[in-house]
Amino acid sequence: MHSEDAVAERPWGALFEGDRADGAIYRDPALFDAEMDRIFKQTWVWVAHESELPGPNTFKTGNVGTSPVLITRDKKGEVHVLLNRCRHRAASVCEKKKGKQSVFVCPYHGWSYDPDGSLRKVPHRWGYDENFDPADYPLFSLRVEQYAGMIFATFNADAPPLEEHLGAARKWMDLFMKQGGGFGVKVLGQHSFRFPGNWKIQLENTTDAYHFPIVHKTFLDSLDEETENVFDVLGQGGWVEDLGNGHSVMVMIPSLIDLEADLEAPIPDRFADLAAELAAEGHDDMTVRRLVRAVGGTGFNLNLFPNVACSMAFFRVLRPIDVETTEITHVAIGMNGGESVGPANRARIRLHEHFQGPMGFGTPDDAEGWERVQRGVRAGEGMPILVNRGVPAPEGTAEPGHDAGDVSSEVGMRAAYRMWKRMMEE
Template identity: 75%
Template sequence: MSSTDYAALVKDDRVHTALYKDSAIFDEEMERIFKNTWVWVGHESELPGPNTFKKSFVGNQPVIVTRDKAGEIRTLLNRCRHRAASVCEKKKGRQSVFVCPYHGWSYDIDGGLRKVPYADGYREGLDREEFGLTRLRTEVYQGMIFATFRDDIEPLVDHLGPARKWMDLFMKQGAGFGVKVLGEHRFRFPGNWKIQLENTTDAYHFPIVHKTFLDSLDAETENIFDVIGSGGWVEDLGHGHSVMVMIPDLIDLEDNLDAPIPERFAQLAEELRAEGHDEPMVRKIVRAVGGTGFNLNLFPNVACSMAFFRVLRPVSVDETEIQHVAIGMGDAASTPSPAGNRARLRLHEHFQGPMGFGTPDDAEGWERVQRGAQAGDDLWIMLNRGTDAPEGLAQPGHNAGDASSEVGMRAAYQQWKRMMTA
C-alpha cells in the first residue's frame, strides 16, 4: 500500500501537480478508482444481436463486451484462464466461441469454458465451472454499458443519480428512433487522463482554443456557440459527475419545435421531406442532428458531449487514449434517416474528427499541460474559477457556477479524493 497522503493533494480549490506525473499515484488510481466504480465499456448498438462482441477496457485491464445467445450483455476479462493469453484480438464482430491461440482452450460467448484439448492430462480432472472467463458485473442505462469489478457496489442507477436526467435528455438525439454508434476514431496524447477529464466541462478555454472553429462558422451558428455569454452553467451532479450547459435553449431537443428551421439546415430539411418524413418529424430530426446544448461528464471515463461520446482510457501516467464515438439515429439494425445521419457525421468531422477544427487544438492543449507540469516540484493546479450560476437554473441543493466556472473539475477531484482515501 502507498504511504502517500492523497487527501493532502486535493484541496477545495486546487490539486497538486503530482497527480499528473507521479507513476505511483497512477498505479493506485487503477486499483482504487477504476476497479472500484462503474466504468463505461460500450453502447448496446455495438452489439447488434446474439453472439456479437467488442473489445474494451476497464482502466488498463482488457475486456470483451458480449451479447450472448440469450441476448444478455456481459463483460469478460480478455484472458485465458490457463496461461493468461488474450482470447480475442478482433476489435468487434460476431462469433459464438473464443479460442485461446496458445493451447486451444475455448470459451462460449457468455464466458463459460467450452473445451480443453487433451483434458485427460489433468490427473484430477478440471472443473469447467471454475475456469470460465472472469465475468464482471455489468449493467445498462439508456443503452450505455457499464462494468465493475465490485459485486457489492451500489446499482448503476444509484451511481448515476441526478446524471440520469441529463442522459435521458442526451438520448433525445435519436429523434424517437433510438441512438446508435455510427463510427469512431481513436488517438493518444502524451498526458495524464485527468487532463482530458477536466476538459469536458471547461467552457473557459472554448473561445480561446477553438477560435479557428468559431471562425469557420456562419454568423448565425457562431452566435449559438457563444458558450460563455449564453447564460449557461456548470453543475455538480454527485459521485464526480457534472454537467456544463452551454446553450440553454438546446437542453431539451423536443422543446419549441415550432421555431424556424435554421438556415444552415434548410437543405437537410428538404432531403428529409424527400425521404418521406412529415413536417413534425422533419423538425424533430433537424433538431436532433444539431446535438444537445450541454456536455455531461460521467466519472471516471466517459462524456456525453453535445453530439458524441468521448471515452478516455488511461495508458500510463503520461499517456492517454481518447475514443471519439460518433452517434446517430436508429437502433443496431435500422437507419430511419440516411440524410440525417450523414449530416451528423459531417458535423462530427467538422469539430471532433481527426482533421476537424476542435480535436487537434484540444489535444495540443492537453499535451502542453503535461509538458508544463514538469516545471516546478511543489506547484498547484488552480481550480478556483467561478461565479454563481444564473438563479433558478441548477437543481436546488446542487453546487453550481457560471458556464466558465471550474465546478465540474472540483466535483471530479473531490470524488478522486474520496476514492483514493477510502
C-alpha cells in the same frame, strides 16, 4: 515493507484540497497505479453502447482501466463483460475490435469459450487429472448494469447499483439520448488517438467552457455567422453543475437542453436543405423537425466519472495507459432509423468530422493544450494547479442544493476531484 503496502499508505487524497491540486497529481507513477486500484477497479466504468452489440453473439473489445475486456451479447441476448484473458496461460482470447462469433478460442493452447464466458472445450483433456472440471474455469466476469443504453461494468461486487451511482446525472443522460430523434441512438463509428498526458487532464476538459473561445478560435472562424452565434457559449446564460459522485454537466446552449421542446420554432437556414431531403424520404413535418433538431446535438456536455462524456453530439471515452499517456476515443452517434434517416446521419458525420474528427478544427487544438499541461507541470515544484474559477450560476438554472457556477466556472473539475479525493482516501 512490501512495495504495494507502501503505496497503499501514501496520503494521496492530500494532493487535492478545496480548489487546488498538487502537480504530482499528473506525474506520479505510484499514484497512477493506486488510481487503477481505487478508482477504476472500484466504481462503474463505461464500456459500450447497446447498439454496438446489435444481436446475439456480437461483441466488442475494450478496457476497464488498464484491464483489457471483452464485451459480449450471448445467444440469449444477455450482455457480459469478461476479462480478455484465457484462464490457462493468460493469452488474450480475442484481438478483433468488434464482430460476431459464437466461440472465442485462445490461439496459444486452444481453450475455447462461449460468449457468456463459460469454458466450452479443453484440447487433449486427458492431460489433466479426474478432478479437473471446466466449469471451474470460465473467463472472469465483471458486474454489468445498463442505463439509457449505456453499458457499465465494475470489478467491485459491493459497488452501489448503477442507477444510484449515476444519481442526478440520469436526468441528463435521458435528455442526451433524445438525439435519436424518436428512433433511438446508434453508434455510427469511432476513432482513437493518444496524447502524452495524464487521464485527469482530459477529464477536466469536458466541462471547461473557459477555454472554448480561446483554444477553438479557428473552429469559430470556420463557421457561418448564424452558427457562430449559437456557439457563443460564454454569452447565453449557461452554467456548470455538480451532479454528485464526480459527475457534472456544463450547459452551454440552454435553448437546446431538451431537443423535443419548442419544435415549432423555425428550422435554421443551415438545415433547410436537410429538412427538404428528409421530407422527401416520407417523414411527416414533426418527424423532420425532431430529426433536424437532433442533428445539431444537445446544448450541454455531461461528464460521467471516471471515463466517459456525453459531449453535445458524441461520446468521448478516456482510457488511462500510463501516468503520462492517455487514449481518447471519439464515438460518433446518430439515429437508429435505417435508410430513411440516412440524410440526418450523413449530416451528423459531417458535423462530427468538422470538430471532433482527426482533421477537424477542435480535437487537434484540444490535444495540444492537454500535452502542454503535462509538459508544463514538470516545472515549478510545489506550485498548485488552480480550479478556483467561478461566479454563481444564473438564477433559476441549477437544481437547488447543487454546487453550481456560471458556464465558465471550474465547478465540474472540483466535482470530479472531490470524488477522486474520496476514493483515493477510502
